[in-house]
Amino acid sequence: QKEVEQNSGPLSVPEGAIASLNCTYSDRGSQSFFWYRQYSGKSPELIMFIYSNGDKEDGRFTAQLNKASQYVSLLIRDSQPSDSATYLCACGSNDYKLSFGAGTTVTVRA
């Protein structure tokens, strides 16, 4: 069973602050890592993917991957109320399936 663990949350941050989300995974064969955002009652949508160790930035979002520590994180800078959602970490390997964490709910306070 591939396990993907996320900090349980909920995470409440003030508008304009940095939200930091963490994810660990058990399968050392994992090669691809994804962060999905899911608004309440809606389907998940991809916001970031990362394959290599280090940081990857896309606008206000930065994904960080450390394969030695089996750790993936997502930073949301200048958090906005529209960032309030549940964030799902997912890991994939050569079997072409994604394993998801339970998600961390983020609330951005105006």
Place this chain on the structure above:
Amino acid sequence: DADVTQTPRNRITKTGKRIMLECSQTKGHDRMYWYRQDPGLGLRLIYYSFDVKDINKGEISDGYSVSRQAQAKFSLSLESAIPNQTALYFCATSDLGRPNTGELFFGEGSRLTVL
């Protein structure tokens, strides 16, 4: 129109009834998946298919069956629904050409309640 369409979007049924959830896609992707989502448990894979002749069980396939009628259609059936199958069900697709597992594209979800 959505690229991945699920029907029905909401369904209430009774214990023991047969129910089918349907998924169709216009993305031209070969790979299709069925996940269920429960509060606090995230998304769990039920079945997946890499082409019309390929069907594979996921981590929680007991009590479910699937049919891949065409490249664009993948249906999930509950032969005899039970209350703990009450959940939000998502169909997803991915592109064979993507590196590794690639991004998943989700349908809008089907909320199933079994009384």
